[in-house]
Amino acid sequence: MAGIIGKKVGMTSIFDENRKNIACTLIYAEPNVVTQVKSADTREDGKTDGYNAVQLAFDEKKEKNTSKPMKGHFDKAGTTPKRKLVEFEFEGMEVNLGDSIGVDIFEEGEFVDVVGVSKGKGFQGVVKRHGFRGVGGRTHGQHNRERAPGSLGPGSTPSRVFKGMRMAGQMGSERVKVQNLRIIKVIPEKNLLVVSGSIPGHKGSYVIVEK
Template identity: 60%
Template sequence: MPGIIGKKIGMTSIYGAEGVSIACTVIEAGPCVVTQVKNEEKDGYSAVQLAFGEKKEKNTSKAAIGHFKKANTTPKRAVVEFRDYGKEFETLAELGKEVRIQDVFVEGDFIDAVGTSKGKGFQGVVKRHNFAGVGGQTHGQHNRLRAPGSMGNASFASRVPKGKRLAGRMGHARVKLTNLQIVKIMPEQNLIILSGSVPGAKNSTVILQK
């Protein structure tokens, strides 16, 4: 099993071996349930589907309820597939089996975290792309401090090129951070502490993978 699903709890700080304060993120990871096992003969690829987080049955479709009943579990909020699991995790790839943190990770591992960043709404170029603005107030400049400046085109092409950094919606995007070290694992509370920040708001779903 190359990963697990969790929920972001918040941030804290831990003192390292040399007395240096390390900013850390606390994640409630698992327990997850194996809701489907895919293989190359039937599905064309090998993967394990994990589900995490309780969900009310009245808010779940009948197709999803039937899918979860096959794994002998209740409806879940998040369902994620993990492809190409190694041979060392074949014992976990069993329908209905419960997967916990200690089954996948150990302290000191470097893992990746995938989440949805906080939505910032419609923002200008200074906040969205770190533009500096037009600068000085002399030579007739007026209300131009946070303006994007020239579009860069005149008669030829007579349009704004694709990919031009302009104002627009910011955030609420899938973000992946790599090489976050596991500082501590607390299996009794299903908690895992990672060094650094993890994308997303509190209580948002986070995917942890090797």
């Protein structure tokens, strides 16, 4: 599956040809550099990667913050150190080491999937995390149970809490894929993609756009 790495800029809205207001997300994706081409075929040295993939790199990184092995990896591709590396499958496209992949691989009206890391909410209770309604109102002597989880299971048997119970805990900061978002506009001169709807993550976070 072909794709590109970008950054979430933020949300806006535009009017389509029918004067309908559409909520959109802007994605900034400067040309990604091909830093490795993996193949399932046997190479000249007799080794194989075991699968076909193209590794893309995005976002400049200071050389002093790059390890020597990674610096050599980027030098081999003829590019400067990058922060984000992701593998894609470019079936039917000839991609070579050092090539640049830009937003022009997408077309307006095309549907894509966007992968990102959702905003972290910290440690949250069951009402916010799972949508519980709480035990009840303040009547009948219940003055502090509105957002409580309630019973967690029988006491004597099994004398434990079953795995998978919906309880309080860490919320957000998870890998999320939003599917079938329509590309409203492609702006190659500014390295921008405008997709319909919202995508996971905070402003400035890395996202992966897949065809």
